[in-house]
Amino acid sequence: MLCITGIILSLIYIAFFMNKKENNIKEYVIIEEGIESINSMYGEEIIKRGNYKNGDDYISIDDVENMLETLGLEDIKNVIRVKLGKADKISRENWYEILGFVSNANGMKKICDTKEINIYSIDKENKNIISDAGSYVYNLALDNLDDKCIEAMVRDNQIIFIKKVVNEVTFNNLLIIGSEKDNITVRLNGIERTFAVKGLKEKLEGIMCDLVVRDNKIMKMSLKRDSISGKVQAISENGIEVEGFGNVVLDEKYRVYSSYDSYKEQGIENVRVGDGNLRFIVANKKICGIFMDSTPSADNIRVLIKTTGYTALTHDYVTVSSKSPFYVIYFENDGSDTPREKKDLYNSGDSITFNCDNDKLKVGRIKITAQDENGKIMLNSVSRNGNNPEYRGTIELGLNDGKIVVINELSLEQYLYAVVPSEMPSSYGIEALKVQAVCARSYAVSHMNNGALSAYGAQVNDSTDYQVYNVTPENENSISAVKATYGQVLMYNGEIANTYFFATSCGSTTDSTVWGGSPLPYIKGKLLCDDDNNIDLSDNNTFNEFIKTEYDTYDKGSSWYRWNITMTQEQLSDSINGNIARIYNNYPDNVLTWTSEGFVSRKLTNIGEVTDIYVEKRGIGGTIEELIIKGTTAVVKIVKQTAIRNLISPNGIAINKADGTSVDTFNALPSAYFTVEKNGNSYTFYGGGYGHGAGMSQTAVKSMIDKGMNYEEILKFFYDNVNIEFIYDNK
Incomplete structure (x- = not known):
């Protein structure tokens, strides 16, 4: 059977070669080039140069067979012998075909591609080819390739083999940075070149063009002015x-x-x-x-408004109204090249519903704005805390995958009016709200450029994915706090600080590695108290003692400072088995299963009945880094606080708080600052704090103000070595 299969493969290979036209290129491949092309394909030195004669000699059929034997591809060797006979030289066309067979046989066909590369400049020292589509590495001689168009086999940005060279090249979308007399200077990838242009009738600068070049001479120039x-x-x-x-x-x-x-x-x-x-x-x-034409402005922000309950980014329909007259602005096709803008005025109290098949939405985005600059637009189809929210600025509707995306564009300062009370109780007072305002402004600006929501047309959304916005309407205190800190942000070494914050600490904060990645130098774990006590809460015994006492820290008065919850073995098992597949899908690197090779990332849906659970490793401030859960059918290691908190869902089970009250509606643990004790067939979690624990504790802020600290002192306590600076161009 194996012999028959080999014969069939050989016939297929022979048929492929026989159907190829003879190559008219009179160039042949030398040994050095052949060895380099195979090693570049594999990404390592598979073929040793010392095993072959002079690298400048042409590759023969014998050399090809030796290389294929080294690669373990003897089947291909027989086919090539039939095709090429005893050829003492291999043409570029045939070598390219041989490389194609090699990439197909070794499974590299998907990562090896053929590209047409227009060579704009050559960096011989670093063996780089700069083209109008990026840079490539080529480890062989780069002579005589300037202003050439090459057809090459590539892997990522590595040129494996040059199949063909064309002496005329077209460079697309070059920038003309200046002209003088009969010369123009263009720039690409930071490299400037000057070309002679006869009969230049105007001064050119900041204009894009296409150039056809041969031997450093412009054969054709097409300016792009539209x-x-x-x-x-x-x-x-x-x-x-x-x-x-x-x-x-x-x-x-x-x-x-x-x-x-x-x-x-x-x-x-x-x-x-x-x-x-x-x-x-x-x-x-x-x-x-x-x-x-200017630096991007931080004056305005675009907020994606999620559906009721924050369940989706897009809406099936949208209904709007206003307590004042409002405009609906849209575009209408009138047969011209570009749609014409139209504006319809509606009365206060009017209600309009937009469905996904709305004709106006098919032409372009719709903007809805109040006639009065202080007016607001209500989203009647969205509920926040049982009410229909109202928004300053403009409501913009667009289509995304057949659903409606809702964007609220408004000034950054007005956005903060409704972020601050949604993130911190206004009862904390204006000085505390100032702290929140500076943090919220810094956080918003730092996320304006991340691009995660660009496809929807937004920079942030209105949920805990970023900052909660307008779940609690703006009020006098929040507006006063924002105005008192107008334009102020936290800066570290000239960059906007990423000002993480959370509700309540267990008495200590942690650093930014709570989510993984590199630590931010200005967010460090620290004990939140007047005394600079050095307690190592990453030690399990120390943490266990700490979490069962009410250590005197700024958060001590909070109801979430200490909490506990008891789950039966059945409840805990049901929670873990009901969530582990979802948690794995969301965080595959954070759900590891024990195997004979150690803990590995592996999809699973059930660990059986829980028999034990314990903390394997803690991070700075006591947050759990690794939690081991033993089940009757699997043992898993859960890594980092997000996966840990969401895996153990206490919904329907009372979480007892420090003030004697309890809550049973949580779908995740309040924090990852806890210890676990097994008592017969039940497990009790003793924990503290509410939130991730990195950056600023909002509850602590209130206590610090009560002790006489101002908002600037508090910000510099939580964020090390930061400066408070002004973000806008003009104050």
């Missing part, structure tokens, strides 16, 4: 949604430049939704270039 301008409403793989123009596809070789900074090249990550100071160079209905 542009559009408008606010960026969304950014996705399909293009950029520009207000008034809809979604415009990005050219494969688009460029981004900051014209305010000497046309410095930027990445698409520097273009953010909401930006309006942009020019888009368009050719053939595609965006070829993006010019940022």
Whole structure:
């Protein structure tokens, strides 16, 4: 059977070769190039150079067979012998085919690709080829490749083998940075080149072009002058949604430049939704270039409003109204190249419902704004705390995968009016709310550029995914606190600090590695008290003693300072088995199963009946880093606080708080600062705090103010070595 299979494979290979046309290229592959191409494909030195004769000699059929034997591909060797006979030289075309067989046989076909590369510049010292589509590494001689178009086999950014060279090349979307007499200077990937252009009739600067070049001479130049301008409403793989123009596809070789900074090249990550100071160079209905005419502003923020209960990012329908007259602004096709903007005025009390098949939404986004600048728009189809929320600024509706996305765009300061009371009780007083305002402003600005919601047209959403917004309406205290700290943010070494905060500590905070990753130097674990006591809560025995006492810290008066919950073996087993598949899907690296090879990430749906649970490792401040759970059918290690808290769901079971009250509606543990004791067939969790524990404790802030500290002192207590600076261009 094996022999028959080999014969069939050989016939297939022979048929493939026989059907290929003879290559007209008169070049042949030398040994050095052949060895390098195979080693580049494998990413390591599989073929040893010392096993072959002079590297400048041509590869023969015998050399090919030796290489294939080294690779363990003897089957291919027989096929190639039939095709090439006793050839003492291998053409580039045939070597390219041989490499194709090798990549297919070794499973690398998916990661090896053939590309056409336009060579703009060569860095011989670092063996880099700079093209108009990125940089590539080529480990062989780079002579005579300037201004050439090559067809090459590549793996990632490594050139494996050059199959063909064309002496004329077309560079797309180059930037002309200046001209003088009969010369133009262009820039690509930071490299400037000057070309002669006869009969130049105007001075050129900041203009994009396509150049056809041969031997450092321009054969043809096509200037790209057509542009559009408008606010960026969304950014996705399909293009950029520009207000008034809809979604415009990005050219494969688009460029981004900051014209305010000497046309410095930027990445698409520097273009953010909401930006309006942009020019888009368009050719053939595609965006070829993006010019940022000023630094992105932090004045406004775009907030995605989730559905009732925060269950989804998009809506099946949206109903709006207002207590004052309001406009509905939309675009209408009138047969011209671009849709025409229209504005309809509605009376106060009017209610409008938009469904997913709304004709206006099919043309472009719809904006809804109150006629009075202080008016608000109500979302009647959304509920927050049993009420329909009202929003300042503009409500924007768009389509995303057939559903409606709702964006609230408003000034950053007005956004904070409704973030501060949603994140901290207004009863804490204005000084405490100032702390929250600076933290919330810093957090918002630091997330404006992360791009996670760009496809929807937003920078943040209104849930705990970012900061809770407008679940509690703005009030006099929250507005006063925001105004008193207008524009203030926390900075560390010239960068906006990521000001994590949470509700209540167990008496100590932790560092930012609570989620994994590298630590932030300004967020460190510390005991929250007047005395600088050095207690190592990462030690299990020390933590167990600490958590069962009411140590005198700033959070001591909180009802969440200490808590406990008792679960039966059955309840705990049901909770873990009911959640572990979901937790694994969300955090596969944080759910590890014991095997003969140790703990490994492996999907599972059940661990059987829980027989033991204990803390394997604690982090700074006592947060659990690793929790071991033994079941009758599996033993698992759960890593980091998010997975741990969500795996053990106490819903329907009373969590007893420090003030004598209890709550039984939690779907996750209040924190990962706890210890577990087994008592017969039940397990009692003794814990403290509410939240992740990194950064600022909101409950502690109230106590610190009562002790006479002001908001600036408190901020610098929680965030080490930060400065309070002003974010806006003009105060």
